[in-house]
Amino acid sequence: MIEDKAEDLDWDFRIEANNDPLNVGFSQVWKYRDLLMLFVKRDIVTVYKQTILGPLWFFIQPILTTITFMFIFGNLAGISTDGVPQILFYLSGITIWNYFNETLIQTSKTFTENAPIFGKVYFPRLVLPLSKVISNLLKFGIQFGLFLITLLVYYFLGKDVYPNIYILLTPLLLLLMGGLGLGFGLISSALTTKYRDLTFLIAFGVQLLMYATPVIYPMSSISDKYQMYIWLNPLTSIVESFKYAYLGSGILDWFWLSYSCVFTLILLIVGAITFNRIEKSFVDTV
């Protein structure tokens, strides 16, 4: 019974049950862009506070992982790297994989980690996962720098690396990696609000997913019978394209790359809708 005496009162907004799943509220996110950037800054600044080595950890982690991979997969298991120096092969894979991995894991914790804030103050919830995408992009930038330096050293030493024009695809590849991380992250963030157990499952699942992506092995080492299944993983073409562009080894397949683009787009839409739905009821059910 909204009586119709609008009496030319203009209202700025109306708070009511909003059941439109497509109303994701991007305009609100834009309004809160300062907050978005402050969250990014917080993430970067606080991660390694009170550690001895501080920001050096951004480098140490990929270096140690690379060494571990070189030892286990390169030497013990003897998995081929397609003639690419092992250190570059693993470092390239880890660098781009980490971006996806970190984005997914961190966005999936949006609700569980921020429950106290969400219960006390309004801001567009989407700001938080988006800030994770950006802060992880910055972390990626640092690790990418490490990779580039290593690549240049090897290039001038005349090793078997052939960076090429497809390097220009990098922004698209990052967009896809970030988009997939965000999309999966948004969906898992919604699921973990109901079942906390899923947090463990997700961490485990992502680890398994890495083995279904050509991070530690080249696509060429997969037999024809299984190639198709590996390509169905939307991350495969991104990692392969990345390796092809910077190392000259790997497969740049336009069909599968377009497949990843479509996959990412659909995933993001589904993710945004799921997130939007949970966002509304979260405070009442947590």
Place this chain on the structure above:
Amino acid sequence: MRPVIKVENVSKLYRLGEIGTGTISHDINRWWAKMRGKDDPFSQIGSENDRSINDGSDYAWALKDINFEVPQGDVLGIIGRNGAGKSTLLKILSRVTLPTKGGINVKGRVASLLEVGTGFHPELTGRENIFLNGAILGMTKAEIKRKFDEIVDFAGIAKYVDTPVKRYSSGMYVRLAFAVAAHLDSEILIMDEVLAVGDAEFQKKCLGKMGDVSRNEGRTILFVSHNMASVKSLCTQGIVLHNGQYAFEGTTHDAVNFYQQNSNLNQFVNFSLDSEDILGNANIKILEFKVEALTGDYISVSSGVSFECTFYNEKVGINLDVTFELVNSEEVKIFHHAALISKDRDSKRGLYKVKGHLSPYILNAGQYKFNIIFGENQRYVLFKESEVVGFDIANESLGSNTETLPGVLRPNISYEIDFQK
């Protein structure tokens, strides 16, 4: 003045019991219990609005058909007992949660302070936290920059602005958090009992600042507090909520009076086991709860208080405990004290009577009420009820002073007085 907030038929429905248990195993456990026709093992834990559980429905209206308008520049106090729906209303106004039905039209920017220091990060410096917290509360970076010096000044932390806030004393922390909030540049400010923090002097400063802002800048403030004194000193208008419904609207003075007169509870309740509206659930049924003077005819500062609860217990073989919680009229918890009924998992089905007493000269004169909570193994709530009974403690004059003295306690202190020189 034109209204800046218009609340239309706002209702909020909460689903009880079936809220997420958090883990799959709990859900399977619940499903299994249901299949065997047993009680949901998770339904009683932490359900806030327990008054409504008794009617056996899974849903409770935390708010029902609330309508009101707030004209620009008003300072509106929202008062009501625990569970009256105040916090839910504030949450809806702050857009933290959405109403189930109805809507609210708002003109102007809203800043809500359901808590101070939301989002403060201990590792960040005072400066960084001012920006982060300000942005969380809805300010832009440029606005915060403009007010930065004023905020630091108000909080009195100029020297430590580049120190991580984890090194702050708790007083400094709260002052900084409050200073950010007090400088919010919004047309509408919503506050929930945040004034219950910080030292008294700083509280006064904040109250003063809030009052100034509403008088001089025409800002509209909505304020929820259990502290009738601060409601009276800050607000011009008041509304009273009762069990999720709108009960009264008027000047602050009238609203506070209405609230206090209507919160009078009986000193004595009793029910028969088979009656419809019995106080209890499948675990516990309260048959009688009474409060009496320990000595003399009526309860006064010098009489002491005796209280007695008779209940029927259905849970066999557990560690049963009953907790009495005493609350004064300012909603301050005076104590929360448990009686262990059975220690070795040997509770029996049947009638129990628990009797306790408070010696004379402990509590000051005033209005008090008892909450009661029955627990299992000191972990699970079997049944709880707020404000089961209420009583007045009559004043007694101290020497020639016949007025009620300030303070929560009214101890009998013997002094030794010695003239030294």
